[in-house]
Amino acid sequence: MEETYCTKTIILNRTDFREYDSRTTVYSLDKGKLELVARGVKKIKSKLAAHLEPFNLAEIMVVRGRKFDYIGAAASRKCFPNIKGDLEKLAAAGKAVNVFNKLVKAEEADKGTFSLLEEFLGSLDSRELKIGHDLWAGFFTLKLMAQLGYKPELYNCVACNKKITSGENLFDLSRGGLMGGECLNKKGNGALVISDNGVKLLRAIIDNNFTKLKNFKISVKLEEEVKTIISSFCQYHI
């Protein structure tokens, strides 16, 4: 008898594989990130295909194979239709999932990481989301990094450990956190100027869930500043 198991997953990516099959990357609640083969999904009559669209939350049955593990059956539970019907939301989800795929290692399950991705997709799907979607993906990136152990130091100077006060501060990419004005001469290559509001927003992103963050009012200037810091910090670790 073939060995099978069922697990809740979020579909991360699907690429063509052989004539009718696809290679599907999923993040599963029980086993973490998995690469699975979905047979026949490119055939018109495929019952699996619709359930395995990227960003879907789906229950799947995995069949262990000698060379690959297969998706034997799938049933989608959440399809996030507003993401799929909006190019801007779709781009933000794509960006976030791409970062997720790069930062999350294979076969390391973590409930907190699973919830974070599910909550991000759910909030992005909401029609009430007023914050720029690209920035929203940035919020997810920073929260994901904190969840995975790359939490930036946002309270004490990464060079001298003194408490960060308002005024002249930097975000040092290589040391992974804030650097106070007294240490500006010690900065490495990758250090970005950060405003007081930028510091407050980074702290708030880590401390609050998506439901709370949804109500934040953020100026265009602050949005650009924080987006640049988060994406630079993320690039540094990828």
Ligand SMILES: [Zn+2]
């Ligand atoms: Zn310092």
